[in-house]
Amino acid sequence: MSSGAIYTEPPDPSHAPVINEPAWDLALLYPMQGHWSHEDYLQLTDGTNRLIEFTRGQIEVLPVPTIEHQLIMKYLLKILDQFVDQRQLGIALCAGTRVYLEPDKYREPDIVFNFAAKHARSGKRYYRSADLVMEIVSDDPNSKTRDWEKKVADYAAGGIAEYRVVDPQAQLIVVHTLEGHSYKVHGTFRDGESVTSKLLEGFAVEVGAVFAAGRV
Numbered sequence: 001m002s003s004g005a006i007y008t009e010p011p012d013p014s015h016a017p018v019i020n021e022p023a024w025d026l027a028l029l030y031p032m033q034g035h036w037s038h039e040d041y042l043q044l045t046d047g048t049n050r051l052i053e054f055t056r057g058q059i060e061v062l063p064v065p066t067i068e069h070q071l072i073m074k075y076l077l078k079i080l081d082q083f084v085d086q087r088q089l090g091i092a093l094c095a096g097t098r099v100y101l102e103p104d105k106y107r108e109p110d111i112v113f114n115f116a117a118k119h120a121r122s123g124k125r126y127y128r129s130a131d132l133v134m135e136i137v138s139d140d141p142n143s144k145t146r147d148w149e150k151k152v153a154d155y156a157a158g159g160i161a162e163y164r165v166v167d168p169q170a171q172l173i174v175v176h177t178l179e180g181h182s183y184k185v186h187g188t189f190r191d192g193e194s195v196t197s198k199l200l201e202g203f204a205v206e207v208g209a210v211f212a213a214g215r216v
Contacts, residue, residue, distance in 0.1 A: 033058045051096050054106040068214040075213035090115040098126035101158030109133035134164040156183050162199040
């Protein structure tokens with residue numbers, strides 16, 4: 001971690017560790033919110049399997065996904081991977097692949113796709129933008145706001161051509177496509193319909209099959 005951003009005041013020596021309390025002393029080894037750097041974030045996420053995103057010096061630890069969420073993600077990744085692999089179009093990956101969007105902003109989408117040329121230009125630690133991302137909305141207010149509002153703006157600013165919001169609670173999938181510097185809705189798809197793509201011609205997904213995959 002970068003020394004300039006570390007909170008260095010030592011903990012109160014009279015405060016002995018208490019069972020069932022957080023390990024406060026460990027937290028003091030990390031930067032305070034608002035003081036995280038690009039490299040601080042990368043070092044932290046290099047060493048954890050938790051999903052953590054970064055915006056303007058602050059980190060956000062995302063909720064642990066449910067089994068439903070993971071099954072939907074597995075299904076979507078499988079069919080996307082088969083489609084792009086058969087046509088040798090590029091690479092599809094799942095969370096937590098870090099995606100750099102703009103200075104001081106990283107997201108970790110549930111699914112990321114890059115055409116072969118963009119993938120070849122990437123480094124080993126993270127993607128610099130992406131061609132397509134998908135987010136599966138969790139059933140909590142923060143996730144809904146993050147996926148339906150904040151990430152629409154973030155992914156557009158990052159130049160991502162297609163952003164899909166998969167919402168199991170609403171039972172719908174919305175495809176956003178980039179026009180200029182903002183998104184337009186390519187389509188809102190529900191049960192009985194097939195999700196189409198402006199970016200990947202011929203790539204279609206049945207909405208009912210997506211949500212059926214998440215049933216435990």
